[in-house]
Amino acid sequence: MASSTTGVKVSGKKPAGDQAETPSRGRAPSPAGPGGGGRFQGSLRDAATAAFVAGVLGFFFIGLRTDIAPGGLDIKARWTAWIVSILVVFAGRLALNLFVFKAERPVTLGLGAQLSSVGETLPGLSKWLVRLLLVFALVLPFFLMTVFPSKQRQFIDLAILIMTYIMLGWGLNIVVGLAGLLDLGYVAFYAVGAYSFALLSQYFDFGFWMALPLAGLLAAFWGIILGFPVLRLRGDYLAIVTLAFGEIIRIVLLNWYQFTNGPDGISGIPKPTLFGLEFSRGEDGFAAFFGLEYAPIHRFIYLYYIILALALITNVVTIRLRKLPIGRAWEALREDEIACRSLGINTRNTKLTAFAIGAMFGGFAGSFFATRQGFISPESFTFIESAMILAIVVLGGLGSQIGVVIASVAMIGGIEMLRNLGFLTQIFGPGFDPVQYRMLIFGLAMVLIMVWKPRGLVSTREPTAVLKEKKLIGADAVAQGEGH
Numbered sequence: 001m002a003s004s005t006t007g008v009k010v011s012g013k014k015p016a017g018d019q020a021e022t023p024s025r026g027r028a029p030s031p032a033g034p035g036g037g038g039r040f041q042g043s044l045r046d047a048a049t050a051a052f053v054a055g056v057l058g059f060f061f062i063g064l065r066t067d068i069a070p071g072g073l074d075i076k077a078r079w080t081a082w083i084v085s086i087l088v089v090f091a092g093r094l095a096l097n098l099f100v101f102k103a104e105r106p107v108t109l110g111l112g113a114q115l116s117s118v119g120e121t122l123p124g125l126s127k128w129l130v131r132l133l134l135v136f137a138l139v140l141p142f143f144l145m146t147v148f149p150s151k152q153r154q155f156i157d158l159a160i161l162i163m164t165y166i167m168l169g170w171g172l173n174i175v176v177g178l179a180g181l182l183d184l185g186y187v188a189f190y191a192v193g194a195y196s197f198a199l200l201s202q203y204f205d206f207g208f209w210m211a212l213p214l215a216g217l218l219a220a221f222w223g224i225i226l227g228f229p230v231l232r233l234r235g236d237y238l239a240i241v242t243l244a245f246g247e248i249i250r251i252v253l254l255n256w257y258q259f260t261n262g263p264d265g266i267s268g269i270p271k272p273t274l275f276g277l278e279f280s281r282g283e284d285g286f287a288a289f290f291g292l293e294y295a296p297i298h299r300f301i302y303l304y305y306i307i308l309a310l311a312l313i314t315n316v317v318t319i320r321l322r323k324l325p326i327g328r329a330w331e332a333l334r335e336d337e338i339a340c341r342s343l344g345i346n347t348r349n350t351k352l353t354a355f356a357i358g359a360m361f362g363g364f365a366g367s368f369f370a371t372r373q374g375f376i377s378p379e380s381f382t383f384i385e386s387a388m389i390l391a392i393v394v395l396g397g398l399g400s401q402i403g404v405v406i407a408s409v410a411m412i413g414g415i416e417m418l419r420n421l422g423f424l425t426q427i428f429g430p431g432f433d434p435v436q437y438r439m440l441i442f443g444l445a446m447v448l449i450m451v452w453k454p455r456g457l458v459s460t461r462e463p464t465a466v467l468k469e470k471k472l473i474g475a476d477a478v479a480q481g482e483g484h
Contacts, residue, residue, distance in 0.1 A: 172362070193370075
């Protein structure tokens with residue numbers, strides 16, 4: 001009887017949670033609670049604080065502008081741009097608080113699910129997507145000439161630039177995505193390739209096709225030189241050493257005036273020829289040989305197909321190497337270096353091959369950059385270029401070839417398209433150049449992707465070895481490119 005009486009008493013009690021919820025039913029939430037009023041007020045205070053901080057920091061960067069004048073510096077005030085930047089920060093921070101940070105159901109959940117579905121769908125459609133992209137890339141110059149006849153040169157030149165960064169991204173993807181070695185000085189190999197061709201043409205009168213393999217070999221040689229000192233380094237230490245290597249190359253090119261012409265750069269770099277035919281006006285030119293009317297656009301189309309062929313060679317070689325023992329050794333090194341060493345894999349040679357092959361493709365791209373520009377200088381090979389290439393690899397997805405293509409088109413093409421947004425000059429003033437803020441946009445894109453898609457846009461990988469059935473694996477099962 002006692003036990004039953006006790007059970008009745010216990011069953012009659014209400015849980016602590018119910019007792020706490022009962023008095024609040026039928027009443028509005030308190031301002032300090034998570035309700036709508038308190039949440040909105042807190043969001044306003046937070047947005048006002050962020051706008052105040054942005055106003056203080058942006059006063060000297062946006063509100064004031066210095067120009068070189070005959071008597072010194074001329075300071076101009078840009079109050080409209082400063083106020084607009086404060087309002088943009090206030091509105092953006094308020095929207096983030098209301099819909100993401102302090103929302104009961106953040107909108108990022110749905111966006112993350114959509115990005116996940118896109119990342120999972122792209123590799124599944126990789127065969128058809130790659131074929132469509134390849135066909136589109138082959139006919140792209142003629143498509144642009146037909147659809148945009150007035151801007152065909154501008155758009156073809158933009159396609160050349162995007163294809164160059166795709167090739168650089170694929171080359172760096174060998175080091176970072178496959179081998180897991182964080183390289184912040186990849187622009188050094190880009191510079192070695194460019195200066196190799198420029199100096200060979202200046203001192204030995206080499207043409208583009210003769211200097212191209214030599215530029216790749218010299219860049220690979222410097223990749224091996226970089227690889228030896230960093231054999232025992234991992235993670236952040238490896239990144240610092242590669243960053244220093246890139247700066248050393250730039251400073252040497254800047255100060256060795258007798259050999260590299262220093263800050264003045266090297267001009268008059270020869271253009272590529274087609275079996276000895278130059279794309280110039282005259283009887284011995286390309287147009288006259290084939291009976292065509294001379295047009296400057298022919299040279300840009302030829303440059304586009306050169307970089308397209310180089311990029312495709314980079315992609316094919318990378319895919320083939322990934323399926324060979326050396327490629328599987330790279331992936332084993334990326335997953336766990338200690339376990340890789342315990343399996344009998346020579347980690348020294350594995351790292352050296354990754355640096356050398358990645359540097360070789362960077363040298364090829366640098367040689368093409370030199371012949372495309374006709375002029376190079378150390379200012380073209382700063383750390384910003386390395387950061388841009390690494391951002392493309394990370395945003396696209398470490399180890400993903402198609403991800404690099406998508407990230408290059410989105411970031412490089414998107415930045416260049418900012419030049420055509422005329423309404424921005426009406427908001428921020430006639431002297432506003434949105435391209436100057438490309439690194440800010442890069443940083444914002446990196447933050448957004450790392451929050452919503454930390455493994456990149458393409459979050460699945462195709463295994464190199466399968467037993468019975470080839471199944472895509474999630475990027476969560478793949479180690480990060482940190483050299484651990």
